[in-house]
Amino acid sequence: MHPSQTVEMKLAARRGFLGRCPSCGKTPLFRAYLKQVHACLACHAEFGRIRADDAAPWLTIIVIGHIFLPLVFFLDLDRVIPFWACVAVYAVFLSLLALVLLPRAKGLFIGILWATRAPGVEAG
Ligand SMILES: [Zn+2]
Numbered sequence: 655m656h657p658s659q660t661v662e663m664k665l666a667a668r669r670g671f672l673g674r675c676p677s678c679g680k681t682p683l684f685r686a687y688l689k690q691v692h693a694c695l696a697c698h699a700e701f702g703r704i705r706a707d708d709a710a711p712w713l714t715i716i717v718i719g720h721i722f723l724p725l726v727f728f729l730d731l732d733r734v735i736p737f738w739a740c741v742a743v744y745a746v747f748l749s750l751l752a753l754v755l756l757p758r759a760k761g762l763f764i765g766i767l768w769a770t771r772a773p774g775v776e777a778g
Contacts, residue, residue, distance in 0.1 A: 663769040670765025710760035
């Protein structure tokens with residue numbers, strides 16, 4: 655039996671989002687910022703062949719876009735501080751937000767792909 659058949663997709667997605675092994679949740683999913691481990695050291699579930707491709711950046715852009723536009727329109731920061739400072743504040747805040755969200759989005763998609771054994775998991 656494939657290990658993904660014993661783990662619910664929501665649980666695998668949540669564990670992946672948190673950067674943990676989607677199968678057991680005991681070990682880190684990433685060995686570097688966006689490089690997933692080949693296999694979990696605890697449960698030996700394999701993740702090295704899973705390719706999330708453009709899904710993680712796509713989700714990150716969608717989420718940040720939905721945060722950025724209301725923030726710009728409702729805060730109206732350019733009335734309080736100069737425009738150049740406003741651009742700098744938004745650029746730093748949104749860049750940091752993207753850096754935090756990107757590995758979480760990738761983990762989320764790896765968890766879903768692993769749990770569903772969907773296309774994107776290359777056959778070995
Ligand atoms: Zn594991």
